[in-house]
Structures are given as C-alpha cells and as structure tokens.
Amino acid sequence: MTQEAASKLIEGATGAWEVVIGLEVHAQISSNAKLFSGASTEFGAEPNQNVSLVDAAMPGMLPVINKKCVEQAVRTGLGLKAQINLRSVFDRKNYFYPDLPQGYQISQYKHPIVGEGAVLIDLPGGEMKTVGIERLHMEQDAGKSLHDQHPSMSFVDLNRSGVALMEIVTKPDMRSSEEAQAFVRKLRAILRYLGTCDGNMEQGSMRADVNVSVRKPGEPFGTRCEIKNVNSIRFVGLAIEYEARRQIDLIEDGGTVDQETRLFDIKTGKTRSMRSKEEAHDYRYFPDPDLLPLVFSQEWVDEIAKGLPELPDEKRERFIREYALSPYDASVLVSEKAIASFYEEVAETSDPKAAANWVTGDFFGALNKAGLTIESSPVSAKQLSELINLIQDGTISGRIAKEVFELMFDSGDDPAKIVEEKGLRQVTDTGAIEKAVDEVIAANPDKVEQVKEKPKMIGWFVGQVMKSTSGKANPQTVNELLAEKLGVSSDN
Amino acid sequence: MSVDQNTVRHIARLARIAVTDEEVAPLAKELSSILDWVEQLGEVNTDNVEPMASVENLALPMREDVVTDGNIQDQVTKNAPGADDGFFAVPKVVE
Structure with missing residues (x-):
C-alpha cells in the first residue's frame, strides 16, 4: 500500500479500516423535449404543464425516442473515454410509486448504451487517480411528490416525469470521501464541458447514490449500503464519513452490516435505513415491448466525436x-x-x-x-x-x-x-527616488551601521523608501540605489 | 414449476392486487399450471440464439428534439380521482 493510500485509512478500535466507495450518478440530459414524448423539459413550469398523455401513461400511448437524448448519451460516453454500444435495449423496471404513472421506469438493464470508461480525478497535493466507469445507461426520470401542501394528501407533479436521465455507474474505485467528492466534481465539469447536463445539483439535475462498505486493508469487499439521492458534493462527503464510521463501529461491536438502502438526513448529518422500501428491490426487469432495440452506426458516433469540445x-x-x-x-x-x-x-x-x-x-x-x-x-x-x-x-x-x-x-x-x-503611476525617475533614498539613510544612521553587519537589513530600507513614496517607487530602482549607497550587495 | 403460497402473496403485493386468504391456495395452483404449460418451451434448444426483440428486423425510429406536446394540464388530470391546483392528489405517501 502506498503512503497516500495508507493516509486514507480510518482508525478503529481494532486497527485501520479502508472505506470502499462506488457511485451511481443520475444526470439529467440537456434537451428541449423529453426522452419519449414531445413535452418540454423546462424547469419551474406550472404543475403538470409539461406533461403529455405519454408522460401521464394514458392507455394506448406509445413512446418514441428523442434522437438528441441518444446523441447526448453517446457524447457523454465519448467524454468518459468509454465504449459505445451500437446496439442497446430498453427494459422496464417495475415498481409502484405515485410519481411513476406507468408503474415502471423505462431504463436499460442488460444492454446499456455505454460500457466501460475512465475518469481521471484531481486530488489535493496534485495527486491524480483513475476511477473506472462501469456503464452509462439512459432512463426516464420520475415525477415529483409534494407532501407538505395538504394535511392528508400528497400532491404529484409529473413535469419531470419522462425527462431523460443518464445513470453513470462507477467501479468501486474510491477510497475516501475526498476521492468521491473529487469524482463528482470532475464528472460535473466533464458534463458541463460537453453540454450534456447542466450539473445543477440544487435543482436536482444531478444527484448521486453512494455505495459505501468498509474492510480491513487487503481483505475482500465488505457488505455495502446504498445511500440514495444525495444532492450536493458536500453531502456526498458527509454521508460517506458518517456511514463508514457507523459500519466500523457496528462491526467492531460484534454486529454485521445489512445490505440496505439508506437516506442521508441533512438536518442530523446521519444516515438512516429506508425500511419501507424492502420489497421494492424486486424490479422484475424485462425488455420493453413498446420499444425496438436502439441501433445506430459507427459513422454517426464518429461524427459526434468530431464535434466534441x-x-x-x-x-x-x-x-x-x-x-x-x-x-x-x-x-x-x-x-x-x-x-x-x-x-x-x-x-x-x-x-x-x-x-x-x-x-x-x-x-x-x-x-x-x-x-x-x-x-x-x-x-x-x-x-x-x-x-x-x-x-x-x-x-x-x-x-x-x-x-x-x-x-x-x-x-x-x-x-x-x-x-x-x-495618481498611482510608478515613479521611475531616478532623481526622485534617489532623494527618498537619501532621506531614509540620513534619518537612520544607526540602521546604516547595522546593515553593514547584516546585509539582509536592506529589506527594511526598501520598505521605508516604498512607504515614503506611497509604494509608487520602482522597487528594482530602490534596491539598486540602496545597495550602491549602503555598500552591500543587492542580491540579499 | 410450482408456485407456493408465499410467492403468490409476494407477487400480489408487488402488483398491488388485494388477494384474500381464501384465494391464495387456488391461485397458487392455477399459476403453477400456467407456468408448467409455458415451461414446455424449455424443450426447444435456444443455445446461441439471440432473443428476438421484434418480428420485423427494424431499429428504433427516432424523433427530433422539438417540443410538440404538453400544456394540457386539464386533460392530464381530468380522469384523476383527485386533483387540486393542477396537481394530482393522492393519499399521503411519506417516508
């Protein structure tokens, strides 16, 4: 283990622990219209204004894919130095929630549009590290539920429903909260350079699911917990710090980590279990019968590559x-x-x-x-x-x-x-500067004696001259004149 | 392939279908026999055969990135059992 790697370990009662982190980042694709409908993606519209009958999942409605969204996903894949799959397949991920009118999310499961890639992250002290990308797939965003508008009802706004998302999944390559934060920062920069996502975490156009596990260095991976929907880079750091410590304490007290989904509470700075979603993980994926496989040519990919910034x-x-x-x-x-x-x-x-x-x-x-x-x-x-x-x-x-x-x-x-x-122009007139130099020398005979023993004291004289000229004297001229008049080398 | 009663309850829960205790046993039997029937397809050797996505050998048609739909709030919420202020209103769901 290198010194950098060792410095990232967390000290526990039974010795040092290593934290292992993988991320799933959801990034909203920048486009005018939604992934499978012609409704607008604009943020901040009146409730259910940017909703078509497709987004509301009315019976008989059929999805038609937006070419721009596909292009943006390919562009992002190229920016992540990743493999582009010329053929990919859309699947249905089934679960019930009021803000998911279809009862399933159209996503890509076995055959994503983008495969393995890599992101170089910048760490403090100029250190660089490569984080592997596992895949990138396209999927639909869900609507939004508001729980605080009515005492007994939740309000659902489907404006976001059907907006295109890229889910970018990393390999479990990060070993500290700093590395995870550096990754999110770098990924956001790449997406913004590419223009494929605005990276605006406050508006929710980028959010991260954080997978955290701990292990003793050199041992196999531990059981991981997934912290859902973390919506700022700072919270990514705080959630990891808390969760790693929680798991270490749990194991050291003789317990075991349950694989589960957790939420990060920004008020307490803690993560907590989302028990009610226990059954939700049975997604029953299957290929969406409404959609043919997504196929495009290498020529098209090359054309997109040419336009990359x-x-x-x-x-x-x-x-x-x-x-x-x-x-x-x-x-x-x-x-x-x-x-x-x-x-x-x-x-x-x-x-x-x-x-x-x-x-x-x-x-x-x-x-x-x-x-x-x-x-x-x-x-x-x-x-x-x-x-x-x-x-x-x-x-x-x-x-x-x-x-x-x-x-x-x-x-x-x-x-x-x-x-x-x-009147801040620098005085380069040697006569004026010389006058100031002479005045300082004449006023400080004791210092003139000292500088003969300690040549570094010339700095004090420079300071005095600059002060008397309100900083406008050319420092080099001052230095040269002082050195000459005091009989010391100006190199000091 | 047989489906036990717990599996029936689990599937019903995932599909949000209310199933009474009396219905569970007969459903388990029915579902098992349906699955057995479908199981016959397993007799066909499908090694190295790509799953078929469609009868026609077509690729997915794409549309341009143009806003052509939306602004039909009243139509969208028209069939909803509850709507308020342009929102769908559903029984409170909160973590």
Missing part, C-alpha cells in the same frame, strides 16, 4: 504546454469551463504565468469574498489583462496593482483610468 484533461495538458503553468494551477483553471475561458481571454493579451497567478489569486479571492461567480464578475478578462500589462510595462508596481485591482472590483472601472485618477 476540448475536455478538462486535454485543456489542462495544453495549459501546461502552451502557457508553462504548473500542473496545479492548470488543474484549478480547467476545473470549470467558465474559468478556463476567462483565463484564456486574460492570457491571450498578457503574460500567461502572471495571468494564472492573478486569476487563481486575487481574482478568485475577491469573487469568493463577494460571493460572486465568474459569470457575474465586475472585472472583465480584458480589464484584468490590462492591469497585468500595466505591471509588466512598469507603469505600476505589483503592490500598487493589488490596490488598483480592489478599486476595479468595486467600481468596474478600467485600470488605466484608476491609475491616472488616483
């Missing part, structure tokens, strides 16, 4: 290669499509390395502090590149630039305008 991993490689960024900076910048586009716009017209530092540093910091997203940033990519160019051409110092940036963020003004209005 640059994905996070490729973009990351290109950023490292083209812009000489560190792997870490590159990973951060490609983590979201919007960030990557913003960065590239900045880097196009300014120094790429400085652009990376500004975007991941002050820029992200300011956005976070203001609670804004990159889309609503008051500073445009063009303005940020102008600011960087003002530093590079010596108009302002790096220190002043931070001040200018804050003013830009507050006002939305161009950096050049702020520099002019506030």
Whole structure:
C-alpha cells in the first residue's frame, strides 16, 4: 500500500479500516423535449404543464425516442473515454410509486448504451487517480411528490416525469470521501464541458447514490449500503464519513452490516435505513415491448466525436504546454469551463504565468469574498489583462496593482483610468527616488551601521523608501540605489 | 414449476392486487399450471440464439428534439380521482 493510500485509512478500535466507495450518478440530459414524448423539459413550469398523455401513461400511448437524448448519451460516453454500444435495449423496471404513472421506469438493464470508461480525478497535493466507469445507461426520470401542501394528501407533479436521465455507474474505485467528492466534481465539469447536463445539483439535475462498505486493508469487499439521492458534493462527503464510521463501529461491536438502502438526513448529518422500501428491490426487469432495440452506426458516433469540445484533461495538458503553468494551477483553471475561458481571454493579451497567478489569486479571492461567480464578475478578462500589462510595462508596481485591482472590483472601472485618477503611476525617475533614498539613510544612521553587519537589513530600507513614496517607487530602482549607497550587495 | 403460497402473496403485493386468504391456495395452483404449460418451451434448444426483440428486423425510429406536446394540464388530470391546483392528489405517501 502506498503512503497516500495508507493516509486514507480510518482508525478503529481494532486497527485501520479502508472505506470502499462506488457511485451511481443520475444526470439529467440537456434537451428541449423529453426522452419519449414531445413535452418540454423546462424547469419551474406550472404543475403538470409539461406533461403529455405519454408522460401521464394514458392507455394506448406509445413512446418514441428523442434522437438528441441518444446523441447526448453517446457524447457523454465519448467524454468518459468509454465504449459505445451500437446496439442497446430498453427494459422496464417495475415498481409502484405515485410519481411513476406507468408503474415502471423505462431504463436499460442488460444492454446499456455505454460500457466501460475512465475518469481521471484531481486530488489535493496534485495527486491524480483513475476511477473506472462501469456503464452509462439512459432512463426516464420520475415525477415529483409534494407532501407538505395538504394535511392528508400528497400532491404529484409529473413535469419531470419522462425527462431523460443518464445513470453513470462507477467501479468501486474510491477510497475516501475526498476521492468521491473529487469524482463528482470532475464528472460535473466533464458534463458541463460537453453540454450534456447542466450539473445543477440544487435543482436536482444531478444527484448521486453512494455505495459505501468498509474492510480491513487487503481483505475482500465488505457488505455495502446504498445511500440514495444525495444532492450536493458536500453531502456526498458527509454521508460517506458518517456511514463508514457507523459500519466500523457496528462491526467492531460484534454486529454485521445489512445490505440496505439508506437516506442521508441533512438536518442530523446521519444516515438512516429506508425500511419501507424492502420489497421494492424486486424490479422484475424485462425488455420493453413498446420499444425496438436502439441501433445506430459507427459513422454517426464518429461524427459526434468530431464535434466534441476540448475536455478538462486535454485543456489542462495544453495549459501546461502552451502557457508553462504548473500542473496545479492548470488543474484549478480547467476545473470549470467558465474559468478556463476567462483565463484564456486574460492570457491571450498578457503574460500567461502572471495571468494564472492573478486569476487563481486575487481574482478568485475577491469573487469568493463577494460571493460572486465568474459569470457575474465586475472585472472583465480584458480589464484584468490590462492591469497585468500595466505591471509588466512598469507603469505600476505589483503592490500598487493589488490596490488598483480592489478599486476595479468595486467600481468596474478600467485600470488605466484608476491609475491616472488616483495618481498611482510608478515613479521611475531616478532623481526622485534617489532623494527618498537619501532621506531614509540620513534619518537612520544607526540602521546604516547595522546593515553593514547584516546585509539582509536592506529589506527594511526598501520598505521605508516604498512607504515614503506611497509604494509608487520602482522597487528594482530602490534596491539598486540602496545597495550602491549602503555598500552591500543587492542580491540579499 | 410450482408456485407456493408465499410467492403468490409476494407477487400480489408487488402488483398491488388485494388477494384474500381464501384465494391464495387456488391461485397458487392455477399459476403453477400456467407456468408448467409455458415451461414446455424449455424443450426447444435456444443455445446461441439471440432473443428476438421484434418480428420485423427494424431499429428504433427516432424523433427530433422539438417540443410538440404538453400544456394540457386539464386533460392530464381530468380522469384523476383527485386533483387540486393542477396537481394530482393522492393519499399521503411519506417516508
């Protein structure tokens, strides 16, 4: 076991335990119409407004598949570097629930549209890990039940009923809550780059079922529990932490883990058993007689592949290669499509390395502090590149630039305008700087003596000169003049 | 193949069909004989034969991604035993 792997173990009373995690992510396919009907998929409509007689399962209605949904599933499969199955089959998964009017969900069981693939995840400290994809299949989403509108009735809205979902199933390859969270984050980024799912977990367009088991390192897999419908990346982490600890404590106290479905309660931070669904697992799958096998050509797949955008991993490689960024900076910048586009716009017209530092540093910091997203940033990519160019051409110092940036963020003004209005232009006039240097030296004879013993003290003089010039003096000129006048090397 | 009484109760429960105690034994017998009858198909050797999805050798026809349906809230809920505010209203189901 590697050191990284060992650090992920959980300590129990009887020694270290390893947690084993697999995920089933449900991602709503971005499309105008539903998977098998012509009703709209739009979120937030009036109840039962986006419902056709097919979605309401009226007798005699027949499903007709939406080509775009198939294309989106293939596109996603290609993005997951997965095998595309040119022939797949739809099955009925039978269960009763008021928000499932058909009494079955049309899904794919034995022959999914996408087979095995892989996702590379980024872990803290620059570590990378591959998580295997077991399969991706298409299925219908269910409707929505509201339980709080009436004292004795539940209200059912079928607007979501029949919207296309991709269920993406991983192999049990993750070994910590961080890895599972990194996977969901990466998968969401890939789906957003591909435009196949908006990845909006708050609206429920992406949600995860989390399979958790524990074992002593090197032993066979333990019995797993499935935590259903976890709807945020943070909750994925919390649910795993709680569930792993629960299973370890249970086994160490002499108990055994029952294979069961559990719910994560966001109020208590605990998982609990969903006993009432005990019988629900008898799904009696069989091929849907209303639907022929889904068959398409390799040529069509190749055509879709041609239209694939640059994905996070490729973009990351290109950023490292083209812009000489560190792997870490590159990973951060490609983590979201919007960030990557913003960065590239900045880097196009300014120094790429400085652009990376500004975007991941002050820029992200300011956005976070203001609670804004990159889309609503008051500073445009063009303005940020102008600011960087003002530093590079010596108009302002790096220190002043931070001040200018804050003013830009507050006002939305161009950096050049702020520099002019506030008189922040860097003093490069050697005469003026020399005067300030001489004044500092004359005022501090004791320090002048000390610097002869401790050359590093030159930093203190630099600070004083910068202070007396309100930070506008060119730091390099200050350094050179001080070194010369104090008789120490400016390398210190 | 024989179906025991517990299996009958289980299937009835999955299908949401109310079955009385008196009905269970005769149903078990009937279902068993139906299954026995179907079992005869097992005599045919189907090794290496692909399951047939349809009589015609057709692939699934597809439609374009265009909204052509919906906005018929009143029709959708018309046959519902209970409807309120555009919702279907059903006896409370809550975990």
